[in-house]
Amino acid sequence: MDPRTIRMTAPCSLRHRALAVRLVAEACRLVRGERSGDDLAAGYDVRDPFDVAVVSAFAEIYNNVALHACKGMVDPQIELAIAATPDGITVEMTDPGRRFDPESVRSPDLDALPEGGMGLHIARAMLDVVDYEPGPPNLWRLSKRRVAAVEPSVVATRTA
Amino acid sequence: MPIDFARADHGDTTNLRIAGTLDVLTAPGLASTIEQIVEERRPKVVVDLSGLDLIDSSGVAALVALYKRVRAVGGQVSVTGARDQPLAIFKLLRMDKVFLL
Numbered sequence: 001m002d003p004r005t006i007r008m009t010a011p012c013s014l015r016h017r018a019l020a021v022r023l024v025a026e027a028c029r030l031v032r033g034e035r036s037g038d039d040l041a042a043g044y045d046v047r048d049p050f051d052v053a054v055v056s057a058f059a060e061i062y063n064n065v066a067l068h069a070c071k072g073m074v075d076p077q078i079e080l081a082i083a084a085t086p087d088g089i090t091v092e093m094t095d096p097g098r099r100f101d102p103e104s105v106r107s108p109d110l111d112a113l114p115e116g117g118m119g120l121h122i123a124r125a126m127l128d129v130v131d132y133e134p135g136p137p138n139l140w141r142l143s144k145r146r147v148a149a150v151e152p153s154v155v156a157t158r159t160a
Numbered sequence: 161m162p163i164d165f166a167r168a169d170h171g172d173t174t175n176l177r178i179a180g181t182l183d184v185l186t187a188p189g190l191a192s193t194i195e196q197i198v199e200e201r202r203p204k205v206v207v208d209l210s211g212l213d214l215i216d217s218s219g220v221a222a223l224v225a226l227y228k229r230v231r232a233v234g235g236q237v238s239v240t241g242a243r244d245q246p247l248a249i250f251k252l253l254r255m256d257k258v259f260l261l
Contacts, residue, residue: 118217
């Protein structure tokens with residue numbers, strides 16, 4: 001087990017959703033080199049584009065797992081394993097719920113202003129990797145590389 | 161941060177301010193307010209999202225429902241103040257043009 005991996009086990013329910021999302025949001029801050037833990041924002045601090053992408057995608061996948069995969073189960077639990085490095089983040093989430101076929105989900109017709117079916121589309125559009133391995137347990141693997149910001153002076157030098 | 165929303169009517173205009181998080185947990189709390197606005201056939205609805213920090217697809221669905229239902233009874237809906245994560249989601253779903261952001 002990589003000692004740098006961040007791990008959490010929690011009930012797979014919407015009640016615990018904020019806890020999991022908050023953990024992922026804080027892990028994103030670690031990727032970006034910001035402090036975390038002793039300076040938690042009062043609410044979600046999701047403004048950096050990297051954080052926006054990862055948190056938005058993870059929240060959608062969590063919703064699907066809690067609402068559909070684990071629906072009706074007695075005390076299901078999810079397990080999260082987060083690898084956060086300066087190069088990016090990988091979030092692995094396992095659940096004991098029903099299997100799911102991601103290929104069966106059509107892309108939403110955005111011109112029709114859909115009121116559902118947008119979650120997986122958001123996740124796929126926001127991340128570099130959205131993998132699913134049916135179980136049990138089922139495994140979602142979500143990854144995003146971080147593109148380091150380039151200093152304006154460096155850009156000026158390169159373009160001169 | 162949980163959802164915080166407030167409705168205020170000024171003449172023909174209804175201002176609906178939504179702050180905090182609009183997601184699968186909090187969006188159902190908006191349903192009765194949306195229902196009232198539609199039943200009252202408010203001609204102009206302005207949704208202020210300047211205090212909204214996070215939204216998910218369920219929150220987007222609630223706003224789309226408001227938009228469709230108000231327009232179905234002849235009203236107009238505009239959205240103002242979206243920023244950061246909510247604005248990114250609206251752009252991804254091409255709703256920034258619908259909401260005139």
